[in-house]
Amino acid sequence: MSTENWRSNELSLKEVTEKYPDFPKLIALKIDVDRRGIRFTDEAYKYVDPGFHYTQKVVVHKGEPGQKILDIPQGFAFRDGTVSCTDVITDQPRAYRDPYTLDVVEGKLRLVDNDEVLEEISFWEKPDFFGKKTSNGTLMESLVDVRPQRVTFTPNPKCHFWDKPGNGCKYCSFHSETRGHEITVGDERYFQDIFEVASEAVKQKGRFSQFHMVSGSDFSGEKPFDTEVNLYIKAMQSVGKAVKEKKVPFKLVASSFSKEQLKRLYEETPLTTYTTDLEVLNEEKFKWICPGKAEVVGYQRWKQSLYDAVEIFGRGNVDSGLVGGVELAQPYGFLTEEEALKAVLAEADEIASHGVSFAEIVWKTGKYSYFYKQKTPSLDYYVQLAQGLADVRRKYGLNIYTDDFRRCGNHPNTDLARID
Numbered sequence: 001m002s003t004e005n006w007r008s009n010e011l012s013l014k015e016v017t018e019k020y021p022d023f024p025k026l027i028a029l030k031i032d033v034d035r036r037g038i039r040f041t042d043e044a045y046k047y048v049d050p051g052f053h054y055t056q057k058v059v060v061h062k063g064e065p066g067q068k069i070l071d072i073p074q075g076f077a078f079r080d081g082t083v084s085c086t087d088v089i090t091d092q093p094r095a096y097r098d099p100y101t102l103d104v105v106e107g108k109l110r111l112v113d114n115d116e117v118l119e120e121i122s123f124w125e126k127p128d129f130f131g132k133k134t135s136n137g138t139l140m141e142s143l144v145d146v147r148p149q150r151v152t153f154t155p156n157p158k159c160h161f162w163d164k165p166g167n168g169c170k171y172c173s174f175h176s177e178t179r180g181h182e183i184t185v186g187d188e189r190y191f192q193d194i195f196e197v198a199s200e201a202v203k204q205k206g207r208f209s210q211f212h213m214v215s216g217s218d219f220s221g222e223k224p225f226d227t228e229v230n231l232y233i234k235a236m237q238s239v240g241k242a243v244k245e246k247k248v249p250f251k252l253v254a255s256s257f258s259k260e261q262l263k264r265l266y267e268e269t270p271l272t273t274y275t276t277d278l279e280v281l282n283e284e285k286f287k288w289i290c291p292g293k294a295e296v297v298g299y300q301r302w303k304q305s306l307y308d309a310v311e312i313f314g315r316g317n318v319d320s321g322l323v324g325g326v327e328l329a330q331p332y333g334f335l336t337e338e339e340a341l342k343a344v345l346a347e348a349d350e351i352a353s354h355g356v357s358f359a360e361i362v363w364k365t366g367k368y369s370y371f372y373k374q375k376t377p378s379l380d381y382y383v384q385l386a387q388g389l390a391d392v393r394r395k396y397g398l399n400i401y402t403d404d405f406r407r408c409g410n411h412p413n414t415d416l417a418r419i420d
């Protein structure tokens, strides 16, 4: 899948870190791993212990000879604690470039590239509540995803932008996922289950510092998105009961809501921070890349919803996810990295001046996405983007506590909050 001479067409990791000596080397490596993916050696796979590490069953070589189910670690950490959410997976190469290799060198798990031995990594541990069942008999781990410091609940994984053919976001692979039936506010059994999971999670001392909730977009209801909002309110109240506090560190990643809906979320639940993802910081590219979002809400209204949320949740407690680099997808994206960087950072500056932070992820060309065959930007671009977004956040004095390197770990720009 990779292009044979891709290495000679862009700066290497070493050259990029020499070009930007103040940029943390491990964050540059983390970005590059995310950009290019990782492949196990058989020896490295022997180090995966599903009894101790956080793994999920993944079908590899799907639909091909050799198809099998493996326990795949859902992320790893570098030696300084920097978290990477890159799936360590065997059969999903990114288009254009070769993946890094995870191998065993002198008894340690090490990243290797082109025969050069790089950093040591370790897999995340699974939490104590995994393996337990709720009073309804539901396996607790089936109700959540976890990161080293947070528990994520996903009441409804189905995103309804996909209901209309061609309306899903073009970089997104989620339409191929099936994760159980859609939960509604009448599913009392589910709400009891997540209350019990949250109660167990907080018993593990020193493990979790935040709850997190995310679901697919659902614009049905009396007013658009009422169904989605009502589901979150009930789900967050159920989780919040486990802590017995009015407010707990709780982040919601959700659709763009009206002021009235945002007020309900803030006033009726323990929620403290809200993310709604503009994804692409350019109106014209947004319309092309996220057609469902553009049709149902629109770029300007999406922005306005972020600003409304700042009035309710406070500056720095609202952020927008970005799919970093997707603005360069072709044929309608920016034609050069210079042009893209300038435009994206100018728009980020304008939005941040209203009190909104950003959480950027590295664009990956997933197998089931419309953009699967696209070439993603250079590492040089991603380093400049992460640094530029971090500078914009600092310029306006915004925090990013619930999406930072500790609680999330999926965003190169918020990793830099560590050196604020």
Ligand code: SF4
Residues within 6 Å of the ligand: 159, 160, 161, 162, 167, 168, 169, 172, 173, 174, 216, 217
């Ligand atoms: S909103 Fe876009 S990115 Fe998110 S799940 Fe739906 S289609 Fe995918």
